[in-house]
Amino acid sequence: MLEAMPRERHTPNTITDLEALMATIDEARQLGYALNTEELFAGDMAVAIPVIGSQGQPIAAVNVVTPPSRWTVETIRQDIVSKLMECTRAISNAVRAFN
Incomplete structure (x- = not known):
């Protein structure tokens, strides 16, 4: 596809x-979240984590977007991801x- x-x-x-792209998708599957660093819009960084439904499949996602001037990739990985996973x-x- x-x-x-x-x-x-x-x-x-x-x-x-x-x-x-396939490597990035595989990494997101392994980590349980996807990270986007200004890939669609300059000045936007995002992290998304799936919401898993009763059948064990993703049915939605929680996505947080911020300017890179506010958070770094390290901040997202170390601080934000665990809170979003909760x-x-x-x-x-x-x-x-x-x-």
């Missing part, structure tokens, strides 16, 4: 190489309890 999709460069940080875990548990 990704092979057929156009991979347009939006900023100098946009990943357009298929192998690099948040998505709570949402996932609530969704599973609702179903």
